Amino acid sequence: xxxxxxxxxxxxxxxxxxxxxxxxxxxxxxDTARAVFRSHGYVPIDTPALEYTEILLGxxxxxxxxxxxxxxxxxxxxxxxxxxxxxxxxxxxxxxxGELGVPFKRYHVGPVxxxxxxxxxxxxxxxxxxxxxxxxxxxxxxxxxxxxIHDIFAALDIGEFTIHLNNRLVLAGLxxxxxxxxxxxxxxxxxxxxxxxxxxxxxxxxxxLVGASPAQADRLLAALxxxxxxxEVLARVAELxxxxxxxxxxxxxxxxxxxxxAGVAPSRARVDLSIARGLDYYxxxxxxxxxxxxxxxxSVCSGGRYDDLASIYTxxxxxxxxxxxxxDRLLAALEEIGKLDxxxxxxxxxxxxxxxxxxxDYVGVAASLRRGGLSxxxxxxxxxxxxxxxxxxxxxxxxxxxxxxxxxxxxxAQVKDMVSGDSQTVELGTLEETCHRLLGTTPR
Amino acid sequence: xxxxxxxxxxxxxxxxxxxxxxxxxxxxxxDTARAVFRSHGYVPIDTPALEYTEILLGxxxxxxxxxxxxxxxxxxxxxxxxxxxxxxxxxxxxxxxGELGVPFKRYHVGPVxxxxxxxxxxxxxxxxxxxxxxxxxxxxxxxxxxxxIHDIFAALDIGEFTIHLNNRLVLAGLxxxxxxxxxxxxxxxxxxxxxxxxxxxxxxxxxxLVGASPAQADRLLAALxxxxxxxEVLARVAELxxxxxxxxxxxxxxxxxxxxxAGVAPSRARVDLSIARGLDYYxxxxxxxxxxxxxxxxSVCSGGRYDDLASIYTxxxxxxxxxxxxxDRLLAALEEIGKLDxxxxxxxxxxxxxxxxxxxDYVGVAASLRRGGLSxxxxxxxxxxxxxxxxxxxxxxxxxxxxxxxxxxxxxAQVKDMVSGDSQTVELGTLEETCHRLLGTTPR
Numbered sequence: 001x002x003x004x005x006x007x008x009x010x011x012x013x014x015x016x017x018x019x020x021x022x023x024x025x026x027x028x029x030x031d032t033a034r035a036v037f038r039s040h041g042y043v044p045i046d047t048p049a050l051e052y053t054e055i056l057l058g059x060x061x062x063x064x065x066x067x068x069x070x071x072x073x074x075x076x077x078x079x080x081x082x083x084x085x086x087x088x089x090x091x092x093x094x095x096x097x098g099e100l101g102v103p104f105k106r107y108h109v110g111p112v113x114x115x116x117x118x119x120x121x122x123x124x125x126x127x128x129x130x131x132x133x134x135x136x137x138x139x140x141x142x143x144x145x146x147x148x149i150h151d152i153f154a155a156l157d158i159g160e161f162t163i164h165l166n167n168r169l170v171l172a173g174l175x176x177x178x179x180x181x182x183x184x185x186x187x188x189x190x191x192x193x194x195x196x197x198x199x200x201x202x203x204x205x206x207x208x209l210v211g212a213s214p215a216q217a218d219r220l221l222a223a224l225x226x227x228x229x230x231x232e233v234l235a236r237v238a239e240l241x242x243x244x245x246x247x248x249x250x251x252x253x254x255x256x257x258x259x260x261x262a263g264v265a266p267s268r269a270r271v272d273l274s275i276a277r278g279l280d281y282y283x284x285x286x287x288x289x290x291x292x293x294x295x296x297x298x299s300v301c302s303g304g305r306y307d308d309l310a311s312i313y314t315x316x317x318x319x320x321x322x323x324x325x326x327x328d329r330l331l332a333a334l335e336e337i338g339k340l341d342x343x344x345x346x347x348x349x350x351x352x353x354x355x356x357x358x359x360x361d362y363v364g365v366a367a368s369l370r371r372g373g374l375s376x377x378x379x380x381x382x383x384x385x386x387x388x389x390x391x392x393x394x395x396x397x398x399x400x401x402x403x404x405x406x407x408x409x410x411x412x413a414q415v416k417d418m419v420s421g422d423s424q425t426v427e428l429g430t431l432e433e434t435c436h437r438l439l440g441t442t443p444r
Numbered sequence: 445x446x447x448x449x450x451x452x453x454x455x456x457x458x459x460x461x462x463x464x465x466x467x468x469x470x471x472x473x474x475d476t477a478r479a480v481f482r483s484h485g486y487v488p489i490d491t492p493a494l495e496y497t498e499i500l501l502g503x504x505x506x507x508x509x510x511x512x513x514x515x516x517x518x519x520x521x522x523x524x525x526x527x528x529x530x531x532x533x534x535x536x537x538x539x540x541x542g543e544l545g546v547p548f549k550r551y552h553v554g555p556v557x558x559x560x561x562x563x564x565x566x567x568x569x570x571x572x573x574x575x576x577x578x579x580x581x582x583x584x585x586x587x588x589x590x591x592x593i594h595d596i597f598a599a600l601d602i603g604e605f606t607i608h609l610n611n612r613l614v615l616a617g618l619x620x621x622x623x624x625x626x627x628x629x630x631x632x633x634x635x636x637x638x639x640x641x642x643x644x645x646x647x648x649x650x651x652x653l654v655g656a657s658p659a660q661a662d663r664l665l666a667a668l669x670x671x672x673x674x675x676e677v678l679a680r681v682a683e684l685x686x687x688x689x690x691x692x693x694x695x696x697x698x699x700x701x702x703x704x705x706a707g708v709a710p711s712r713a714r715v716d717l718s719i720a721r722g723l724d725y726y727x728x729x730x731x732x733x734x735x736x737x738x739x740x741x742x743s744v745c746s747g748g749r750y751d752d753l754a755s756i757y758t759x760x761x762x763x764x765x766x767x768x769x770x771x772d773r774l775l776a777a778l779e780e781i782g783k784l785d786x787x788x789x790x791x792x793x794x795x796x797x798x799x800x801x802x803x804x805d806y807v808g809v810a811a812s813l814r815r816g817g818l819s820x821x822x823x824x825x826x827x828x829x830x831x832x833x834x835x836x837x838x839x840x841x842x843x844x845x846x847x848x849x850x851x852x853x854x855x856x857a858q859v860k861d862m863v864s865g866d867s868q869t870v871e872l873g874t875l876e877e878t879c880h881r882l883l884g885t886t887p888r
Contacts, residue, residue, distance in 0.1 A: 007502060009539035009757040011492055017536055020487035027488055039814055041821025043464035044471055048455055048569055058451060071515030074559045092461055095453035103824055115518045125492055138824040140803045261808030313453040359584045364705030370483055377485025380547055380582040
């Protein structure tokens with residue numbers, strides 16, 4: 001039709017399509033994380049994308065409000081898209097407490113929406129992958145959260161990583177000992193700048209901002225930047241704090257001992273008293289995770305312990321501990337360093353087609369290979385071999401099976417290795433075995 | 445705090461929380477479908493939840509518009525939540541055509557939103573799970589779509605099922621032969637009522653609505669309700685249509701032959717000329733899938749072939765074939781007939797805790813079992829055994845491992861079978877082996 005209007009296909013600013021390669025990577029990352037969550041007894045939940053705005057805003061300040069996708073629905077309700085998975089978790093646990101019981105261990109993978117400034121390379125729709133244990137103050141749950149982070153990064157096999165561990169009680173003890181407790185917020189903000197502006201500049205800020213004496217600033221920074229083994233760091237900070245940090249030191253000691261007992265290498269779980277992770281939310285253990293090859297992208301899995309998850313929705317006090325995997329940041333980073341290998345994610349074999357009138361025969365051979373545990377894609381049309389092999393290459397197939405008129409007559413098939421380019425002709429009866437051998441897989 | 449306001453935790457009408465049991469079922473269903481999609485060479489994509497309203501509404505009429513969650517975003521854009529995955533697929537393929545090429549085979553699992561009347565038991569947020577092959581007219585792609593449906597329901601192992609196959613060209617041929625082609629829409633609407641109101645009532649409607657003679661109505665209904673083997677039905681309808689349905693009959697014959705070659709039992713793929721599936725969209729093969737135990741819930745996986753997916757966004761003609769798995773309907777139905785067994789979804793072993801001061805030792809034993817390929821949840825606190833076993837039961841654990849003071853001293857552990865209640869005491873060194881034996885699993 002000549003008068004047909006074409007609508008320009010486009011997505012909203014800050015929103016992304018995921019093409020197959022990117023989506024396969026995302027599925028690999030999430031499947032790996034889910035397997036680890038499950039192996040530790042975390043169970044999945046889901047909550048609606050849309051909630052009452054009142055539920056989502058709760059304690060949230062003006063900044064959250066401005067970022068919110070908020071509107072009136074057709075029934076006149078004030079609704080908004082969730083901006084994280086923590087607020088919905090709090091609402092969920094408060095609402096279903098009777099059914100869930102404690103300890104309640106859940107994971108939740110899903111999109112969240114924030115109308116952020118996209119110029120900082122941020123997206124307005126992104127995936128979160130959170131796990132938490134609710135309803136226990138036991139440090140065994142803190143240890144487990146760190147162990148889950150460890151097991152995920154070990155399973156991903158993307159190079160070395162280090163989980164940085166701290167406990168907010170250490171800093172609280174130090175500040176109380178130094179009589180700087182009332183300036184906690186300012187001190188935390190300064191300390192967060194340590195990696196960027198260095199120790200001297202932070203000391204200067206502490207003197208200016210909170211009126212710390214040079215001795216106070218020195219003592220604080222000496223404690224926060226102690227280096228050595230975990231045991232050395234903990235012993236030294238206990239000494240520097242003169243007993244005031246003992247609760248935090250004891251908690252960290254227990255978590256570190258648990259991780260050692262679980263076989264976690266000391267290089268992968270380091271006490272780092274300089275990590276702070278925000279001001280209000282965390283009250284005990286805090287975690288950050290850095291990749292050895294790309295520390296500059298920042299923490300790829302962060303979290304910690306909090307005193308009370310859902311005080312806004314229930315009078316039940318719900319302490320907990322958890323962390324959040326930065327799926328999109330991690331995938332972008334892995335792509336940058338070439339660690340995203342999705343060659344195993346796709347199917348392994350392209351069954352080419354040479355004679356459309358024998359379509360059912362090709363379907364039959366492909367199905368029999370699939371019953372043997374192989375992944376087989378059938379090219380749907382009898383096109384030139386070159387086009388079909390190009391397609392096999394684009395889809396990342398490792399083998400192409402070629403059966404033309406001669407092969408049908410002889411009851412054979414050619415198997416082409418897409419990487420080496422080598423071909424061999426085999427009897428149809430041994431095709432499955434040959435494919436398994438070339439792919440290094442085991443017959444079902 | 446006394447003055448703290450508690451916000452009542454609640455979800456919006458038509459929106460649901462997924463508690464762990466429901467969510468585990470959903471993950472099982474989707475994981476099963478994804479494995480089948482991948483084994484046939486379909487690759488995953490994702491698209492944004494929010495799109496320009498103009499993109500989503502395209503051809504859509506007033507009804508779609510009324511159901512839309514539509515609003516103005518903070519940047520003044522007219523946006524809406526997607527109401528299906530087909531419109532986003534069309535936009536996606538048009539936008540990325542150069543990168544994707546054809547044939548393009550994708551699956552897409554994600555939530556969609558419709559502000560429907562919830563009184564009919566419908567939800568306003570629900571999950572769709574679609575797969576399509578774009579860019580080929582080859583019937584091998586139609587056969588494959590039916591085979592994917594077959595492989596999913598075979599893998600789910602939820603009882604017998606039948607895929608009903610039709611081709612819109614059969615009906616078109618019949619109507620043209622009977623000189624009723626101009627009344628196609630009305631005829632389709634009547635025929636859709638066949639299972640509910642029966643053949644005589646439909647014949648009556650056809651006479652009234654479209655002025656069909658008794659002979660015309662009889663001949664049409666005789667053709668559409670032919671029974672027998674697939675081959676018998678196809679031969680008989682070819683005869684009844686006097687050649688006018690030959691294109692449709694030939695296409696169905698090819699698909700049926702392909703499915704037979706792939707080893708699909710004839711009872712699982714039946715030609716059924718009475719299924720119509722909507723008026724405008726499908727142009728060739730159509731599918732519906734019914735479960736033998738609960739046919740009354742209707743089709744749980746439906747789809748078909750269309751001539752042109754994305755004519756509104758591109759001048760490129762994109763024929764295709766695909767289907768959509770009714771995830772929520774299927775899960776609700778399976779729950780009703782007790783076929784939702786999630787006992788294998790959770791972790792298998794609860795490691796109980798008796799002495800909080802030995803927390804690291806429990807963590808260590810649990811981690812060593814996990815390294816052996818077992819799923820082990822550690823109870824985080826030293827509470828009464830009864831509470832811990834109750835928790836193990838609620839989480840669906842199959843074994844509980846109990847190590848108290850005596851066991852630590854003796855280097856042993858008790859293993860309790862949560863189903864039979866039997867207990868045995870074993871050396872710590874053989875604990876992993878014992879658990880594998882009791883669970884029937886294989887050491888890693």
